[in-house]
Amino acid sequence: MLKIVNGQVYDPINGVRGAVKDICITGGKIVAEEGNKPARPGCDGVEIIDASGLIVMPGGIDIHSHIAGPKVNSGRLLCPEDHYDYFTVATPWQRSSTGYTTPGTFLTGYLYARMGYTTVFEAAAPPLKARHVHEELQDTPLLDTGCYTLMGNNYMVMKVLSDPDGSRRQERLRELVAWLLGSSKGYAVKVVNPGGVENWKWGRDKVDLDTPVPPFDVTPRQILLGLAGAVEELRLLHPVHLHANHIGQPGNYRTTLATMGALAGRRLHLTHLQFHAYEATPKGGFRSAAPQVAGYLNEHPEFTCDVGQIIFGPATTMTADAPLQFSLHRLTGNKWGNCDVEMETGSGVVPLVYRPQSLPNAIQWAIGLELFLLVTNPWQIFLTTDHPNGGPFTAYPQVIRLLMDGDYRRAQMERLHPKVKDYTLLAELDREYTLEEIAIITRAGPARALGLKHKGHLGAGADADVAIYRPQQDKEAMFARPVYVIKGGKIVVRDGQVVDSCYGKRFLVSPPAPNRLPEELEEDFAAFYSISLSNYTVEDAYVARPEVIPCA
Amino acid sequence: MKASSDVGDESVPVRITLFLKQTPPVPVEAESINPESVTAKDRREIEDLPLWVGNSKERVGDYFRVEVEETEAQQDDDNAPLATLHLVGDLSRFKRLGWGMSRGEMLIRGSVGPHTGAFMRGGTLVIQGQAGDWLGAHMQGGKILVQGSAGNFAGAAYRGYKTGMQGGTIIIRDDAGQMLGARMRRGVIAVGGNCGDFAGFGMAAGTVVVRGAPGLRAGAQMRRGTIILLQPGELLPTFYYDCTYGPLFWRLLYNYLQQEGFALPPDYREMSFKRFSGDANEGGKGEILVCQSLN
Numbered sequence: 001m002l003k004i005v006n007g008q009v010y011d012p013i014n015g016v017r018g019a020v021k022d023i024c025i026t027g028g029k030i031v032a033e034e035g036n037k038p039a040r041p042g043c044d045g046v047e048i049i050d051a052s053g054l055i056v057m058p059g060g061i062d063i064h065s066h067i068a069g070p071k072v073n074s075g076r077l078l079c080p081e082d083h084y085d086y087f088t089v090a091t092p093w094q095r096s097s098t099g100y101t102t103p104g105t106f107l108t109g110y111l112y113a114r115m116g117y118t119t120v121f122e123a124a125a126p127p128l129k130a131r132h133v134h135e136e137l138q139d140t141p142l143l144d145t146g147c148y149t150l151m152g153n154n155y156m157v158m159k160v161l162s163d164p165d166g167s168r169r170q171e172r173l174r175e176l177v178a179w180l181l182g183s184s185k186g187y188a189v190k191v192v193n194p195g196g197v198e199n200w201k202w203g204r205d206k207v208d209l210d211t212p213v214p215p216f217d218v219t220p221r222q223i224l225l226g227l228a229g230a231v232e233e234l235r236l237l238h239p240v241h242l243h244a245n246h247i248g249q250p251g252n253y254r255t256t257l258a259t260m261g262a263l264a265g266r267r268l269h270l271t272h273l274q275f276h277a278y279e280a281t282p283k284g285g286f287r288s289a290a291p292q293v294a295g296y297l298n299e300h301p302e303f304t305c306d307v308g309q310i311i312f313g314p315a316t317t318m319t320a321d322a323p324l325q326f327s328l329h330r331l332t333g334n335k336w337g338n339c340d341v342e343m344e345t346g347s348g349v350v351p352l353v354y355r356p357q358s359l360p361n362a363i364q365w366a367i368g369l370e371l372f373l374l375v376t377n378p379w380q381i382f383l384t385t386d387h388p389n390g391g392p393f394t395a396y397p398q399v400i401r402l403l404m405d406g407d408y409r410r411a412q413m414e415r416l417h418p419k420v421k422d423y424t425l426l427a428e429l430d431r432e433y434t435l436e437e438i439a440i441i442t443r444a445g446p447a448r449a450l451g452l453k454h455k456g457h458l459g460a461g462a463d464a465d466v467a468i469y470r471p472q473q474d475k476e477a478m479f480a481r482p483v484y485v486i487k488g489g490k491i492v493v494r495d496g497q498v499v500d501s502c503y504g505k506r507f508l509v510s511p512p513a514p515n516r517l518p519e520e521l522e523e524d525f526a527a528f529y530s531i532s533l534s535n536y537t538v539e540d541a542y543v544a545r546p547e548v549i550p551c552a
Numbered sequence: 553m554k555a556s557s558d559v560g561d562e563s564v565p566v567r568i569t570l571f572l573k574q575t576p577p578v579p580v581e582a583e584s585i586n587p588e589s590v591t592a593k594d595r596r597e598i599e600d601l602p603l604w605v606g607n608s609k610e611r612v613g614d615y616f617r618v619e620v621e622e623t624e625a626q627q628d629d630d631n632a633p634l635a636t637l638h639l640v641g642d643l644s645r646f647k648r649l650g651w652g653m654s655r656g657e658m659l660i661r662g663s664v665g666p667h668t669g670a671f672m673r674g675g676t677l678v679i680q681g682q683a684g685d686w687l688g689a690h691m692q693g694g695k696i697l698v699q700g701s702a703g704n705f706a707g708a709a710y711r712g713y714k715t716g717m718q719g720g721t722i723i724i725r726d727d728a729g730q731m732l733g734a735r736m737r738r739g740v741i742a743v744g745g746n747c748g749d750f751a752g753f754g755m756a757a758g759t760v761v762v763r764g765a766p767g768l769r770a771g772a773q774m775r776r777g778t779i780i781l782l783q784p785g786e787l788l789p790t791f792y793y794d795c796t797y798g799p800l801f802w803r804l805l806y807n808y809l810q811q812e813g814f815a816l817p818p819d820y821r822e823m824s825f826k827r828f829s830g831d832a833n834e835g836g837k838g839e840i841l842v843c844q845s846l847n
Contacts, residue, residue, distance in 0.1 A: 081712035334714075 001026045002489060007051030007468060010439040011058065013448070013457035017436050023056060025464040028489040032460040049491075051468055054483055057439050058456050059118030059465030060396075063446040064241070064271050064306045065387040066318055067108045068122045068136030068147070070129045070339070075102040075316045075349045075388070078337045082316065082351070094141075094498045101316040101351075101388035109141035110498050111394055116467030116482040118504070119447075119455055122147040123241070123271065123386075124192060124320050126341040127154075127536070128529075130184035134542040137506060142492055144455075144463075144547075146507035148241050149186030150320055151177065152194040152223055155343040155528070156521050161226050162216035170229060176521065177230040178513035183537040187450075187507050187549075188238035189231050192320040194220040196245050197346045200323035207245060209258055220245055221262055228266055234511035235551040237451025239267035239304075244276050247324055251280035253289030257296055260303060269449060272308025272386040274368040285360070287423040288367045294374035301377060304449045306384040309368035309399050311391025312356050319389065322346025343528055354391065359423075362416035366424035372403055373429045378440040379448065396442070397479035403433040404475045438479075451552060452507070464489035505547040512551060566591075568598065570616040572641025572662070578606040579665060583648035585612065587656025587675060591635040595620050644684065650677045653694070666703065669696045672720065685729065686710075691739065693720045697813055704729035704748065707741045717741070717758065723814045730767065733760045736777070740805075742814045752779045755838060759805065763816070774831050774838035780805075782820070782843045791830030796844050798824040 002025040009016045009023065024031050066072055076083070076099060086100040088107050097107035112120055120140075125133040125147040137145040151157050160176055163169040177189060195213035196206060202214045209221040228240050244259050246252035256276040260268065270276065279289035297303055317328060322338060325348025329336035337349040354361045368390070375381040383400070387393040402409045413420070413427060421427050433441075447456020454463050468484040481496035492500045517525060517533065525533050540546075568590050581604035590598050598620070599613025612618070616639075634656040643649065644663045654673040663681035670689040677696045685703035688696045689710055702724045708731050709716030717736040724741075730748035733741045733755060742761040749767035752760045755777035762770075766785035780802070806821045825841035 079712050081710065084710065 001046045002049065002464070002486070002491075003046055004049045004051050004056060004466065004468065004486075007054050007056035008471075009056045009458060010435050011458040012436055012440045012444040014459045016458070023458055023466065025466075025486070025489045028464050029454075030458055030460060030462045030464050049468070049484060051484075053471070055435065055469045055471055055478075056458070057116070057467050057469070058443045058447075058458050058462070059467055059485070059487065060112075060116050060442045061446040061450070061452075061456055062112070062117055062120040062384060062387075062393065063269075063382050063449060064123045064308075064384045065120050065393055066123055066389070067120060067387070068105065068140060068145075069125055069133035071124070071318045071320075071347050071349060072102055072136070073132070074337045074339065074347075075318050075351075076104070078335060078349050079316055079351050082314070091498070093501045101314055101392050103392075105136050105139040106141060109143050113142040113485055113487065113493050113498060114482070114496055115394070115396060115480060116469065116485050116493075117393075117396075117442075118142070118465035118467075118485070118487050119144040119452075121145065121187065121450070121507075124148060124150050124190055125184055125186060126150045126320065126344045126347070127180050127184040127186075128341055128344055128531075130186065131538045131542055134185060134506070134538055138503075138542065138544060141501050141503055142487055142498070144465075144504035144507065146187035147185075148188045148190035148238075149181050149184045150190050150192060150345050151180060151227060152191030152243075153197040153320075153345045154180070155198075156524060157223065157227070158195075158198065158213065158216045158218045159521070159524065160518075161218045161222050170226070170233070172518050172520075173226050174230045174233050175513055175516075175518050177227065178234055178511040179515055179517050181236075181509060181511060182515040183517075185506070185508055185538045185543055185546075187509055188236060188241050189227055190241045190243075191224065191227060192243040192345065193245050193247065193324070194223040194242075196220065197320065197322050200326075201340065201346060206249075206323065209245065209255065209262065224259065224262060228263055228268065232266065234513060236509060236511060237549055237552060238449065239269050241269045241271055243271050243319070243321065247272075247275045247321060248278070248327075250278050250284065250286035253277050253279055253293055256293055260296055260300065263303075264300060265302060268303050270303060270305040272384065272389065273305040273371055273381075274308045274310070274364060274390070275386075277367050277371065281423075285423075286363065288363060288370055288425060290367050290370035290374055291425060294371055297375050297380055298377070301380065304380050304382070304445070305371075305375075306382040306386075306446075307368050307371050308384055308386035308390045309372075309395075310354050310361065310364045311385055311395040311398065312354050312361070312365065313391060314351065314353050315391045316349065316351045316388045318347070318349045320345045320347045322348045324348070325350050328352065342530060356415045357417050359417040359419055362420040363423050365416070366413070366420055366426040369402060369409065370424060370426050370429065372433075372441075373426075373431045378433075378437045379445045381441060382446050382449070383441045397476040400433075400438055400442075400479050401474065401476035404435075404438065406430055406432050451549065503545065505545045506543045508543065508546050508548045509551055510548045567621045567636045567638060569619045569621070569638040569640060570598075570612070571619070572639070572643065573615055573617050575642065576605050576615060576645050578645070580605050580615070580646050581648055582643075582646040583651035585637070585639070585646075586650045586653040587635055587637045587658055588653060590637055591656070642681075644682070647684075653677065663700070669694075672696065674720075683724075687724075688717060688720070688722045690715075691717045691720045691722065695720060695812065696722045698722075698724045698726075700724075701726040701745065702728045702743075705731045705734060707732065707736050707739065708734035708753075709736075715756065721812055723809075723812055725814075727764065728762075732762075733758065736760075740808070742809055742812075744814065752777060752838075755779070761805070761809065761814075771830055771838060771840050773834050775834045776837045778838070779840045780825070781840060782816075782823075784842050787828055787840060787842075788830065790832040790836075791828040791840055792832065792836075794827040794829050794839075796824060796826050798822065799827075799841070802841075 004023040083098040087098040090096040097104035277293040278286035328350045466486040472478040485493035601612040652671040666684035674694040682700040683702040687706040707717035727745035728743045728747040732751040734753040736758040737756045746764035751770045755774040
């Protein structure tokens with residue numbers, strides 16, 4: 001047994017707001033405290049961590065991060081310069097690894113754990129490439145993981161959606177979604193620029209919600225509503241995880257609001273919302289539309305979002321939104337990697353650097369923080385940098401400081417392009433996050449949005465993932481170097497250094513539907529895919545430690 | 553001049569000489585050896601400087617015999633005394649010598665391994681032997697003089713970076729390898745002998761001079777900058793002929809090269825050139841000047 005005593009506990013799911021209490025851990029789970037019996041060090045096999053004066057939180061959960069799979073590997077290959085100066089040296093508990101914005105699998109695990117994070121979800125896995133995603137997740141230490149399966153530009157999804165018979169359409173879509181999730185061993189449905197990638201592959205321009213997309217002339221609205229319906233019918237734990245249309249374009253907040261309007265009353269997770277909250281200016285630039293977007297979210301508690309805060313410095317943008325990456329390549333002149341994932345999606349990689357003196361970058365930075373501060377319910381908004389698109393996840397402590405320390409935030413604003421105040425409201429916002437709110441946006445909220453009942457809290461039955469921090473005035477320093485991190489009941493980080501190693505679980509779902517490709521699509525599969533159906537499914541051997549979460 | 557084994561006072565100018573005692577069995581990471589790191593250190597401290605030999609951390613003293621001598625006043629640009637560093641022996645297994653040096657003088661009597669003078673910002677590095685690959689990669693200032701040949705990628709950008717050499721001068725008395733000055737943005741590289749393929753690949757600015765035979769595809773993907781070929785060579789079809797002329801700047805460059813130790817016959821000063829613009833695939837703002845005649 002491991003007992004953490006006298007810590008100041010922040011456990012929002014269980015309503016604990018800084019109370020001093022003990023946490024007992026046995027067999028990798030948190031258990032109820034054993035009456036009033038005082039635990040003594042060295043007795044009865046009880047290991048004691050004296051957390052007097054320390055802050056105890058559940059392990060962090062990253063709901064959206066690109067850490068594994070072919071596009072991350074493409075980023076690593078495309079950017080050797082990202083690896084020269086950032087590395088970890090082998091120790092008895094960690095292997096050598098390199099990378100800053102696209103760290104190797106080992107370093108990814110170590111860096112997350114060293115911040116107190118214990119669960120991370122890979123945000124985009126095309127079914128055709130899912131095997132590679134799982135191989136890399138398998139290789140990432142100290143983290144429980146899962147991945148979202150890309151479906152927003154899938155040929156078969158669009159073919160099913162073109163069926164004029166409504167009931168047959170929805171039934172087949174449900175079966176197809178279940179089969180795609182099962183064959184890719186995904187946890188949730190990810191939709192990236194619905195229809196927009198396919199449209200671009202046909203040599204056409206950007207799509208609005210009602211633009212017919214070849215070859216079946218289905219619209220992004222049909223794709224979204226169809227997939228949202230299938231997710232509900234399959235009772236998946238996480239709603240559609242949406243990267244909306246028109247990312248990064250001035251005026252795109254109207255599309256974002258229209259998308260939310262189309263799904264009002266239903267669950268939806270909007271990812272990297274910062275990139276979708278731009279109002280066009282008459283000269284073709286953009287200003288913050290965070291107040292409009294946050295206002296809508298405040299009236300619709302059924303929606304959740306993560307921010308995708310940008311961090312000044314190098315980033316490697318990588319997304320299934322291939323047209324966006326082509327635009328970024330043309331805009332910046334930076335190198336570009338592109339991949340057409342046959343039948344399923346596109347993808348692209350472009351490295352870039354966010355600079356405080358660049359007005360567009362400064363506005364983006366401010367919009368992210370505005371969303372954090374204007375969305376009133378912290379259970380609806382989660383901390384991400386859309387790693388590595390907005391910047392590396394290692395900057396989370398810096399973002400936490402920006403949210404908790406108004407003076408620091410204002411001082412940072414002084415570094416920015418002087419005109420940023422004309423385009424954003426950030427300078428007028430005085431809100432400062434509390435420790436409880438930080439615990440919600442980094443742990444409890446993502447766990448609840450993902451439907452993980454044994455994560456993100458410290459109640460009996462929860463996984464024993466715990467982060468213990470030393471309170472400091474400098475919140476960045478506090479959250480960058482936990483005193484202890486406990487993963488599955490084992491102390492893996494002490495004073496910010498990895499002291500033990502283990503491999504985590506992979507979260508899967510088991511939707512109530514037959515796990516087979518609808519018969520009428522088998523012919524299409526045989527005709528158009530470059531691999532056979534029997535080689536498509538990710539075998540069980542690629543998921544060594546699965547944990548199937550029952551659908552609600 | 554007087555010999556001293558324990559000179560530690562920064563105010564006393566010294567010459568430090570490292571004699572190679574034994575050739576290491578594997579390549580050595582030797583970025584700790586440059587004039588700044590040995591200045592104001594006594595013999596024992598210099599011997600204790602670290603060297604990574606394979607995956608084991610060893611000492612400079614394990615491979616070099618160190619001599620420290622006081623010398624006549626040696627002042628660098630900052631008017632602070634700085635040790636003159638001499639290395640003697642075949643150092644072709646030593647990588648990163650003079651890595652990032654910003655001032656002072658380093659003289660190597662022997663050949664050196666890869667990455668010598670990479671990220672150099674100032675000072676002078678003289679190599680009386682052959683240089684390995686990546687000589688002066690990402691160099692920002694100072695001068696490298698090789699009294700022999702250099703390997704591939706001299707003055708180039710490391711893999712992934714958009715910009716290579718950004719300043720300074722590299723003079724290679726004999727031949728240079730492939731990708732000479734690849735992606736360079738500023739500075740001068742002069743090669744006295746032949747050079748390999750793709751000289752000035754992807755240049756954004758700067759000047760490359762090749763006296764001997766150029767390799768294939770010189771200037772491929774260059775956006776701007778100047779390549780001067782003192783012997784005609786085959787050019788890519790994406791370079792198009794502009795004119796034949798005698799540019800004034802060549803005389804200035806000629807004088808500069810002479811002054812920096814790159815010997816050219818006097819009649820080269822009045823040379824005329826055929827000017828080709830390219831690479832047309834990248835906007836065609838670069839130029840290759842091919843020696844036309846001696847006036």
